[in-house]
Amino acid sequence: MSIYEHFRPEERALIDHFLDLIDQVSQRYIPRLTDFMDPRQQTILRSLIGKNDAVHLSIFGGYEHAERARALLLPPYFEPDSDPFDLAYLDVRYPAKFGSVTHPELLGALLGSGISRNKIGDLLIGEEAAQFICVKELEPYFMLHLTSVGKLSVSCRPILPKNLLHTADGWTYSEGTVSSLRLDTLLSEIYHLPRVKASEAIARGLAKVNWEIVEKRNFDIREGDVISLRGHGRSKIISCGGLTKKNKIRLQYGRLN
Template identity: 65%
Template sequence: MTVYEHFRPEERVFIDHILDMKERVIERYTPRLTDFLDPRQQRILTSLIGGEDGIRLSLCGGYEHAERKRALLLPPYIEEQGELFRLAYLEVHYPDRFGSITHPELLGSLTGMGVSRDKIGDLLLESGKVQFICTQELASYFALNLTSVGKMRVSCISIKSEDLLHSENKWQEFEGTVSSLRLDTVLSEIYRLPRAKASEAIAHERAKVNWEIVDKRDFDVHAGDCLSLRGFGRSKIISCDGLTKKNKIRIQYGKLK
């Protein structure tokens, strides 16, 4: 049995990257820092390295409830320090009397500047404030070049970590049953849609599993997966709890409030 058998085929490139980092830390005794990882990638990383002798693993996204985090792999003799994560915190100023900025608009503007999503952490939007976290080397680039979000003219300034909005995702939990763990079937249950409509949305690349677009309706989902359907919000599979008497699968899931 190989390590890959525990994960999905499309995750093999990421697994190889982590195993290479692990080998470098062990052989060269030097710290290694990842880009921002989504929660699924963090779970994979922890399962591959979490109990490894000779390596200390630490995750940081800038605040306590951060979703996207950078991982630091340390040899045992190096002390962990916050600055080793090389995070930057920025705030976007705009004339809110003319409108507001949405999460998709902000993300689209940032990645539209030629920056990989892996270099950007959480986007924080609350009570008229707009902030985001990124790798340290991109802070000055965004401060100078982020001048618009959507149709809104904006400016961007660096802030301190203590000035961040400390928001935590709030999930409303539900229970349901599905005939299978196919993506179209699960989305149909969670969002109360006809299965044909869920399948159509998947075919039009409106569905994501663990932050990646999935266009196959028969894609199998698992406990711990984060799902989203454009126009319907985000959800996650909390657990799969066996079969009913009619051979349906019991699932517990959460929907982002």
């Protein structure tokens, strides 16, 4: 059985990239540090490494519950640097009396400067406060060039990790039944929407599976997938299997509070 059969076809390029990194570490003893990955990418990398004793894997995004994180792949007996993940922590300062910074606005400003998303970690938004994590080499760039977010003038300054705004994610778990594992069917079940509304949202590009926009209402959802619908939050599929007497699929899922 090919290793690719365990993953979706669109993930093949990513798998090839990870396999190359693993080969560099295990065969040529070269340490490798990835860019920021979303949780789905982290899961794929962990799966590919498995119990490979020739590769030591560490994943970190700046704090314990970080969603986006970098992976450090090391050969056995290799001693990492004191700060092996090369992260920068930046506080976005702005005049709160004139408005506030939102997550979409901050992300838009960061990406609008021409920086790739995989160079940026979590964005942390609090009351009258905004912060973000990025690769260390971009710290001076953002301190110099990030001067506006939305309509607000801003400035950046480095902070210590202990001063980050963050809380542990909270999930609420539920069970249900569905007639199929199509995306529109699961959105309807999880977010209590008429199926036609779920289909319309998918067609408008409002639904994501594993952090990628999906516009096919019949997209097949699998156990472990993370689904989000704009305006309704994020959910994850814990398990899907077993049939009821009416031939419906038993579903366990979590919703992010």
